Amino acid sequence: MKTAYIHSDLYASYNLGPRHPLQQARLIDICETLHNQGAFDENLVLVEPSPCKESDLLSVHDAEYIQIVKRASQGETGIQLSRYGLGPGDTPAFAGMWENGLLYCGGSLRCAELVADGTYKRAISFAGGLHHAHYDHASGFCILSDIAIAINTLKSNGYKRVLYVDIDVHHGDGVEALFRSDPNVLTLSFHESGAWLFPGTGNVQDRGVESAVDSVWNVPFAPNTGGDVWCSTVSDVTSHLMDRFLPDAIVLQLGADALAEDPLGHLVMTRSEWLQTVDTLLQMFRDKPVVILGGGGYCRAAVVDVWSRVALLAAGRPWQIGLELEQSLSTSDALEFHRSTMRYLHDQRGLPF
Numbered sequence: 001m002k003t004a005y006i007h008s009d010l011y012a013s014y015n016l017g018p019r020h021p022l023q024q025a026r027l028i029d030i031c032e033t034l035h036n037q038g039a040f041d042e043n044l045v046l047v048e049p050s051p052c053k054e055s056d057l058l059s060v061h062d063a064e065y066i067q068i069v070k071r072a073s074q075g076e077t078g079i080q081l082s083r084y085g086l087g088p089g090d091t092p093a094f095a096g097m098w099e100n101g102l103l104y105c106g107g108s109l110r111c112a113e114l115v116a117d118g119t120y121k122r123a124i125s126f127a128g129g130l131h132h133a134h135y136d137h138a139s140g141f142c143i144l145s146d147i148a149i150a151i152n153t154l155k156s157n158g159y160k161r162v163l164y165v166d167i168d169v170h171h172g173d174g175v176e177a178l179f180r181s182d183p184n185v186l187t188l189s190f191h192e193s194g195a196w197l198f199p200g201t202g203n204v205q206d207r208g209v210e211s212a213v214d215s216v217w218n219v220p221f222a223p224n225t226g227g228d229v230w231c232s233t234v235s236d237v238t239s240h241l242m243d244r245f246l247p248d249a250i251v252l253q254l255g256a257d258a259l260a261e262d263p264l265g266h267l268v269m270t271r272s273e274w275l276q277t278v279d280t281l282l283q284m285f286r287d288k289p290v291v292i293l294g295g296g297g298y299c300r301a302a303v304v305d306v307w308s309r310v311a312l313l314a315a316g317r318p319w320q321i322g323l324e325l326e327q328s329l330s331t332s333d334a335l336e337f338h339r340s341t342m343r344y345l346h347d348q349r350g351l352p353f
């Protein structure tokens with residue numbers, strides 16, 4: 001399966017500070033791991049990103065917010081940054097964030113272009129997937145919505161219906177908000193319930209606005225939910241919505257913070273369970289162009305391991321070697337929460353299981 005891997009070491013200049021949980025230097029480690037394995041060849045092709053244009057950002061974000069990001073990036077003082085979600089705190093402004101923002105958004109845009117013209121079946125940019133970025137403010141470590149730019153690029157290239165699937169442990173609130181009135185973009189987020197975790201949204205009852213009813217799907221889980229429940233739910237719900245929504249293209253956000261090792265989330269997937277689920281999704285999407293993006297993931301060793309394996313499996317290679325196969329188990333509280341979520345989706349949203 002011909003797959004593009006978009007990477008630049010400059011991705012690591014997304015610098016929220018030395019003690020911040022999000023360290024994009026992990027992306028350099030992944031690329032090195034793949035190099036050391038001799039993974040790049042005619043089926044897994046390393047491609048340099050180029051910066052997107054300011055007009056690409058304007059297709060997604062508020063013009064005033066874009067100017068604020070640019071000015072703060074240049075070190076201008078006197079801006080009330082907190083009005084725009086730019087720290088101090090989760091998402092501090094940093095010098096060079098404008099240039100970096102254009103680059104990581106450009107990487108996701110490039111993914112969409114490469115799969116749209118058929119050059120590649122799949123394209124990966126792990127610097128992207130920043131799903132908490134909103135129309136007019138930053139949030140949750142995310143400044144600009146590369147995901148929305150990728151979705152818009154697919155649409156402008158003739159892919160009418162785009163399915164967005166988000167398996168990050170946090171709700172994909174920014175993407176959902178940007179597309180909730182678009183009937184041709186279905187956003188599907190699997191995450192730890194907002195009752196326990198940032199950003200506090202992503203209720204199972206949310207279904208979109210009247211003009212785009214059923215374009216929003218949320219499947220929240222309780223803390224200590226494991227692969228026994230999560231894996232089959234992710235694949236079964238996605239499969240059902242593939243049949244129902246009939247997308248032309250897919251954008252997949254692969255935040256790796258649902259792993260048991262992650263210090264921020266409270267779900268307990270093993271690496272093998274998580275990867276087997278990604279494998280199942282990619283098999284499900286095999287006839288569609290797929291853009292694969294990153295997201296959260298705060299245990300660096302685990303993220304480097306699973307994302308480098310994602311690159312292998314996207315290119316149709318063996319990726320299971322050296323993975324432990326033990327099964328994690330959900331607690332009884334997590335199972336009870338899950339049963340009530342699925343009962344709702346069955347009764348109110350027409351899920352057949």
Ligand SMILES: [Zn+2]
Pocket residue numbers: 168169170255257295296297
């Ligand atoms: Zn996350």
